[in-house]
Amino acid sequence: MENIHKKDRCIIVCASPDCDDSYLEKEIDIEKDFIICADGGMKHLKNAGFTPDVWIGDFDSWQGEVKSNKSQIVRLNPEKDDTDTISCVNKAFELGFKKIILLCALGGRIDHTFANLSVLLYGLERDLDVSIITPTEEIKVLKEGEYLIVNQKGKTFSVFAFGCDTADVSYEGAKYPLNHYKMKSAYPIGISNIFTENKAIIKIHSGTVLYVINI
Numbered sequence: 001m002e003n004i005h006k007k008d009r010c011i012i013v014c015a016s017p018d019c020d021d022s023y024l025e026k027e028i029d030i031e032k033d034f035i036i037c038a039d040g041g042m043k044h045l046k047n048a049g050f051t052p053d054v055w056i057g058d059f060d061s062w063q064g065e066v067k068s069n070k071s072q073i074v075r076l077n078p079e080k081d082d083t084d085t086i087s088c089v090n091k092a093f094e095l096g097f098k099k100i101i102l103l104c105a106l107g108g109r110i111d112h113t114f115a116n117l118s119v120l121l122y123g124l125e126r127d128l129d130v131s132i133i134t135p136t137e138e139i140k141v142l143k144e145g146e147y148l149i150v151n152q153k154g155k156t157f158s159v160f161a162f163g164c165d166t167a168d169v170s171y172e173g174a175k176y177p178l179n180h181y182k183m184k185s186a187y188p189i190g191i192s193n194i195f196t197e198n199k200a201i202i203k204i205h206s207g208t209v210l211y212v213i214n215i
Contacts, residue, residue: 004053007034010097012088013052014116015040015062018107023135024048027103036091037071038084044104054091057084083115089123089130102132117210121163124208133215140211142204149173149200157213159183159190159202167207173200180205 011033013024021044028035028050037045039057055071058078067073076087085102092100100123105116116132120141123130132139141162149157157174161167161183171178175194183190190209202211 004034004095007097008032009099009101010034010036010092010095012036012038012085012092012100012102012105013041013045013050014038014085014102014105015043016104016107016112019044019104020135021047024050024103027101027133034092034095034097036088038088041104054088056088056091083112083119085116085119086122089119089128093126093128098128100128100130102130105132106134117162120210121208136214138213138215142202142209142211144204144206144208147202147204149195149202151198152195152200152213153198155195155214157193157195157211159193159212160188160210161185161190162208162210164207167209168205169207169209170203170205171201172203173197183207183209 009032011028013035015038024044025048035050035052037052037055039059040062042055042062045052051070053071054074056074056076058076060078074091076084089100102116102119106113120130120132120139124141124143159169162185165185167183169178169181169183171193173196175196
């Protein structure tokens, strides 16, 4: 871990059973990324040929021996409040990382998927830039502010009120524009929009939203 300060971002590899291991090779840059493995995510890392810098978990989703010559191992009590993913985010925060990407975070049990989506809010509350990347999508939580979306013309995106009852949202440069629309968490009107300009804008006037873009 002597080169930690040369790394630009932290990659956390989760343990979704539906993960396509091959996309890890595309997303992980061994020269730039510090890798934390959440429990059974070690299977995905091994299949893709990577070794994590830190391996964290109660190891209930790992079938093999908990041993590594190159990784720091943090063993958690299985009776705990924090999920393994939350513990990994806390470790990344402790090490000073502000940009965190979760891989292999969606799929399998719906409660695990929802818990990992909630981690995006957890990171936002701590001023961390946390996102989930799958082979086909990038997912973030956006807080109040204006976001310039560049070079995504033709891409499908969705926005949902998340972590709040209602979000006040505007779009420019989208097939279905909005102007101060009061988006409710109970009604998914923001699904499947399309960027129509190379420079588009999403404005969150109040609340927080889950932003999903096809990549």
